[in-house]
Amino acid sequence: MAKPKEKEPVDIVHQNAIHVETIMKELRTQKLYTEFNINPSKKLHVLTDKPMSNITYRREEEDPAFLQAVHGARLEPAKKYSHPQTEAQEIGWISTPLEDHVSRFELLKRQMEEKEERQIQDIHIS
Template sequence: MATAKQSKKDPVDIVHQNAIHVETIKKENRSQKLYTNFSINPFKTLHVFTDKPTTGYTHDNVEDPAFIKALHDARLEPTKKYAYPQTESQEIGWISTPLIVSDRSDRRVNWPRQNSEITKYMDAAWRLKEQTQNLG
């Protein structure tokens, strides 16, 4: 008989349920922040659709300069966006300016292509071979 009483559910206490509900709402309100300034994510690609050609209604689109600037800034290369690399993989090649100015007339570091008699002959032979293949 004692087990029959324990198996019955206690009646629902509305006061306790309301107190739990109020406490849950207070916890949610503590962690929530109200945003009132909305903008489009500049890192997401936009798909702009034109009007139907039969509408006849033309409206003047007013461009927001701050939004246009945000779009252009999002598409800049990382060296122009940030002062220093954001990841370790960006460190390679971050400083891309040459250490010394290249001087093409300095023969110590610049070796231009030079042709000898043999290379000139083979260049002419290859050109002649290509011309005969194109004709035939």
């Protein structure tokens, strides 16, 4: 069998030279961008600063089309569309209410009034 070769001891000076050469190559190709440009075709929406900040900014006018789009996106699907868009939305999709919503109190009140009317009619008949 062949004898395995012994590893040569690590030459720290040689390793450091390789490391310095690698860093110099990276620095040559690195390009530092110091200017920040905003895309002129997109509208910029500025976020508020920290609450305790002393810096005040001038008030920008609101874009009504943007606000309408945001509020429209937050609506539930039944309010956005007239019919379901997916099969999952078809389950439980009711485009128009089947009957008017009546609270329990209103229902009991109506039943009591009907009962009283029947009692009054029974008294007048007999």
